[in-house]
Amino acid sequence: MSVNKVDVAIIGGGVHGCSTAYHLAQKGFKVALFERDYLTSGGTGRCAAGIRLQFGTEANCLLAQYNIKCFKTMDQDLGFPITIEYDPAGYMWIAYTEPQAQLLQRNVAFQNSLGSPTRYLTPAEIKELAPHVNTEGMLGASFCQEDGHVNPHTVTFAYANAAEKLGAEIHKKTPVTGLIVKNGKAAGVHTTKGDWEADAVVVCAGAWSVEVAKWAGFDLPITPERHQVLITEPVERMKHPMVLCLDDGSYWKQCPNGTFYMGWDNPLDEHDTEYIVNWHFLHEVSTRIVAKMPLMAGIRVVRQWSGPYDITPDKQAIVGESPMKGLFLDCGWSGHGFQFGPSVGRVMAELVNNEKPFVDVSVFRYSRFAENDLFFEPFCI
Numbered sequence: 001m002s003v004n005k006v007d008v009a010i011i012g013g014g015v016h017g018c019s020t021a022y023h024l025a026q027k028g029f030k031v032a033l034f035e036r037d038y039l040t041s042g043g044t045g046r047c048a049a050g051i052r053l054q055f056g057t058e059a060n061c062l063l064a065q066y067n068i069k070c071f072k073t074m075d076q077d078l079g080f081p082i083t084i085e086y087d088p089a090g091y092m093w094i095a096y097t098e099p100q101a102q103l104l105q106r107n108v109a110f111q112n113s114l115g116s117p118t119r120y121l122t123p124a125e126i127k128e129l130a131p132h133v134n135t136e137g138m139l140g141a142s143f144c145q146e147d148g149h150v151n152p153h154t155v156t157f158a159y160a161n162a163a164e165k166l167g168a169e170i171h172k173k174t175p176v177t178g179l180i181v182k183n184g185k186a187a188g189v190h191t192t193k194g195d196w197e198a199d200a201v202v203v204c205a206g207a208w209s210v211e212v213a214k215w216a217g218f219d220l221p222i223t224p225e226r227h228q229v230l231i232t233e234p235v236e237r238m239k240h241p242m243v244l245c246l247d248d249g250s251y252w253k254q255c256p257n258g259t260f261y262m263g264w265d266n267p268l269d270e271h272d273t274e275y276i277v278n279w280h281f282l283h284e285v286s287t288r289i290v291a292k293m294p295l296m297a298g299i300r301v302v303r304q305w306s307g308p309y310d311i312t313p314d315k316q317a318i319v320g321e322s323p324m325k326g327l328f329l330d331c332g333w334s335g336h337g338f339q340f341g342p343s344v345g346r347v348m349a350e351l352v353n354n355e356k357p358f359v360d361v362s363v364f365r366y367s368r369f370a371e372n373d374l375f376f377e378p379f380c381i
């Protein structure tokens with residue numbers, strides 16, 4: 001039987017796997033990506049796809065600047081026939097308590113020091129930018145006009161399509177079942193459709209990366225956390241940025257097709273990767289968001305679903321080589337990872353190619369957990 005042989009095998013067909021495949025193929029690597037179901041079937045296709053410059057740590061802010069730059073020209077750059085819908089409608093993080101207001105103000109100053117054009121808004125300015133929002137109880141907000149929305153499906157398909165045009169193999173409905181290990185080094189993958197030998201393996205398996213690490217003999221400190229969201233019928237487009245409320249973690253945005261997307265941090269949701277939804281969420285999210293934006297009261301809900309966050313102890317990703325040589329990690333994105341597809345796909349290709357990454361990502365190294373050198377991301381829920 002002939003042996004399949006590539007330079008790099010990628011596990012996972014979310015935005016990170018597909019972007020990594022594209023960036024590696026651009027460098028001339030022979031790549032094979034394996035997705036056990038369909039592309040975007042994991043966190044990527046279930047997320048709110050909010051994109052933002054607003055983060056609270058330097059590495060995330062610098063990577064975020066690159067992400068937004070890519071989204072702006074992605075339709076032309078990747079040449080996919082369906083738009084990624086980049087919509088800079090803005091993104092608002094709203095404070096309800098003094099400590100939250102102070103945190104947002106500090107973060108705005110920090111983001112400005114790195115060149116991101118975020119600003120702090122008074123309640124009157126919130127009303128001006130989001131006229132339908134009930135500002136009762138709001139003390140202020142951080143805001144960035146360049147932030148907003150893209151379509152997570154078309155972004156991922158655009159990367160996969162561009163990677164395939166450059167010669168990458170994209171294997172859908174092909175679960176990876178184990179690692180090929182030679183002399184203690186990752187040397188390929190076992191899949192349901194045969195074995196692929198490879199010089200390097202990149203793990204982009206989201207919340208399921210924990211299983212892959214176990215095959216390599218180490219543990220990843222990633223806990224899955226189920227999060228639910230819903231989408232409404234389309235209504236007329238209104239002046240409305242994405243809004244996230246720090247009092248209860250509720251958020252909503254209007255997509256370019258007029259639908260509203262709503263989420264809420266439900267403390268009762270289980271820590272698992274099951275795709276389960278319930279009435280409790282539907283009732284809570286709609287009651288809370290209607291109170292914050294009364295205009296929503298008459299809009300009908302079309303669909304509700306859930307997806308897993310892959311949470312690490314400091315809510316920061318794990319990026320870089322793993323304890324097993326040849327096995328690279330890109331996981332643990334803790335609920336804000338979709339938007340990092342462009343920048344971290346590039347970083348992964350640079351790491352595999354033994355280049356210095358364009359942004360220093362050493363803070364995301366796996367060994368920080370053993371070294372007790374965590375770096376908390378304050379700008380996430």
Ligand SMILES: Cc1cc2nc3c(=O)[nH]c(=O)nc-3n(C[C@H](O)[C@H](O)[C@H](O)COP(=O)(O)OP(=O)(O)OC[C@H]3O[C@@H](n4cnc5c(N)ncnc54)[C@H](O)[C@@H]3O)c2cc1C
Nearest residue numbers: 012014016036042043044047048050176206307337338339
């Ligand atoms: C409700 C919700 C809202 C969110 N909102 C946002 C947001 O507004 N902005 C943002 O940036 N992020 C958001 N996120 C987070 C975002 O979805 C994730 O961080 C991001 O999609 C992770 O992408 P990924 O490619 O690393 O993983 P995933 O998209 O999860 O992809 C991993 C893939 O690996 C596959 N896989 C697993 N095991 C195997 C195997 N053994 N063999 C082959 N394939 C395998 C899975 O099927 C899956 O498709 C949200 C997440 C949720 C759940």
